[in-house]
Amino acid sequence: MTRSALTKVALVLIGAVGVTAGAPFQPARADSDGDSDATQLTVDGSGVLGSVSTNGFDTGTTNGFFANLGTNGRTCGTCHVEADAWTFTPQHAKSLAPNDPLFTPNDGSDCPPISPSQGPNSALSSEVLQYGLIRIELGIPATASFALASTSNPKGCAIPPGSPGVGGQLFLFRRPLPSTNLIFESAIMWDGRETLERVTTQANFQSLAPLLFDLADQANSATTGHAQGASIVGAPAQTDIVTFETNLYTAQSLLFQLRQGLFAFLTADGAHGGPDYLEDTVAPAFFIGINDPLKPGFSNANFDLFAAWEPTSPQYKSLQPSEQAIGRGEAIFDNTTFVIHDVPGLNSAPSNPLYNPADPLAGQDIQGGCAICHNNPNVGNHSTSLPINIGVTMAQPTNNDGSPNNVLDIANLPVYTLQNPATGASVQVTDPGKAMLSGKWTDIGKTKGPMLRGLAGRAPYFHNGSAKDLATVVNFYNQRFAIGLTPQQANDLVAFLSAL
Numbered sequence: 001m002t003r004s005a006l007t008k009v010a011l012v013l014i015g016a017v018g019v020t021a022g023a024p025f026q027p028a029r030a031d032s033d034g035d036s037d038a039t040q041l042t043v044d045g046s047g048v049l050g051s052v053s054t055n056g057f058d059t060g061t062t063n064g065f066f067a068n069l070g071t072n073g074r075t076c077g078t079c080h081v082e083a084d085a086w087t088f089t090p091q092h093a094k095s096l097a098p099n100d101p102l103f104t105p106n107d108g109s110d111c112p113p114i115s116p117s118q119g120p121n122s123a124l125s126s127e128v129l130q131y132g133l134i135r136i137e138l139g140i141p142a143t144a145s146f147a148l149a150s151t152s153n154p155k156g157c158a159i160p161p162g163s164p165g166v167g168g169q170l171f172l173f174r175r176p177l178p179s180t181n182l183i184f185e186s187a188i189m190w191d192g193r194e195t196l197e198r199v200t201t202q203a204n205f206q207s208l209a210p211l212l213f214d215l216a217d218q219a220n221s222a223t224t225g226h227a228q229g230a231s232i233v234g235a236p237a238q239t240d241i242v243t244f245e246t247n248l249y250t251a252q253s254l255l256f257q258l259r260q261g262l263f264a265f266l267t268a269d270g271a272h273g274g275p276d277y278l279e280d281t282v283a284p285a286f287f288i289g290i291n292d293p294l295k296p297g298f299s300n301a302n303f304d305l306f307a308a309w310e311p312t313s314p315q316y317k318s319l320q321p322s323e324q325a326i327g328r329g330e331a332i333f334d335n336t337t338f339v340i341h342d343v344p345g346l347n348s349a350p351s352n353p354l355y356n357p358a359d360p361l362a363g364q365d366i367q368g369g370c371a372i373c374h375n376n377p378n379v380g381n382h383s384t385s386l387p388i389n390i391g392v393t394m395a396q397p398t399n400n401d402g403s404p405n406n407v408l409d410i411a412n413l414p415v416y417t418l419q420n421p422a423t424g425a426s427v428q429v430t431d432p433g434k435a436m437l438s439g440k441w442t443d444i445g446k447t448k449g450p451m452l453r454g455l456a457g458r459a460p461y462f463h464n465g466s467a468k469d470l471a472t473v474v475n476f477y478n479q480r481f482a483i484g485l486t487p488q489q490a491n492d493l494v495a496f497l498s499a500l
Contacts, residue, residue, distance in 0.1 A: 047256035060240025070227025085457035111157030131465030144439035270308030329496025345388035380452030
């Protein structure tokens, strides 16, 4: 099929979808073979995003995921929008009315409300509008081995972070994680705070009870916190939310980026993109610890969705240029190695104030690739719980050689100076990460890595929205670990990530 013919088909498909970002969710019908699977297609910024539901998008008798279970007008769907890969984007936020429940000041404004009567007002929600961030307020544990020395207040909040007015709580601005592909989770939430029971998922969807328990607690916490509602523990709505979420699989189905010259059906010519392969083949094979980089048998080449498009494929020369670019990008992701230096939680260096001799590879540089941290085959998150600090949470990210990494946009975030009374050491962070739960000095700045599927639909990236697009993400890593990617290689890697 010629490129012009493909383009015409794409335009017909996009027109047939009839859905734009932020459109209300409508349940789909079962697919043509009569089983309960159903597919929803939505237009995202890079083409068409596909979501498959193994129970036909059944929302349950309570319609729990989309029901107003709180007091401020929010539902789960307020922050988890299908067309935004089941999170929300700044573009979506900007399309809403100024008083939409997304901007409710309990966590949707830059600062805490100054009066009980303050309602949602997008003019007070620049973090939501510009970065897709929700304000999380957490206090340093009373038993913590570190103390708060100072805070900045970049938004000029009348009630500053860390002040008595909020009980000393810090303001942590974080992206809502996608509420899809949850079968692949090894930890719940960026800092793991909802991993109340250690996740133990085994192949063929066995040993799911701990995962379901954690997700049920998360559903209740979101209802009582974000939606300011009453507890739903044990209620049908809690079950309906978890059932809806755990039946969802989402991935890019069509890539359509004319400015970059990228156009590709991601299931054509032997490729395995899209959500169906994710549901039918990848999910049943998943188990906690699959392809663990800290154990024998690990393979850095853990993506083969587009093996038929890689340069080693016999048909490579006959493929569309966009397919070749995606294939080259996958090969770069799989085969490029570089020095991974000083990542607390993995291999912190003795020179780092957060050095932990208990790290799996403490003090050792690693010659590895992307899969060291994105090891889950064809998914890209870590298949075991391994919170790490690659520098994104620091007030000044640094590269392998200690030089400043200024790629990310973090000037909008509060900076917290934390001190270790036992050693006199201090660090500056925009988010203490897991340390806000454990109270451990060596956990400062650690977060989990998210899944890579559906990336194109959910910019901006990292937990704090500091990378506006995938090119910025690749640039950050290229500098952070001195990978040495050429401009062409960087573009190819972006094409691959966009196709996930």
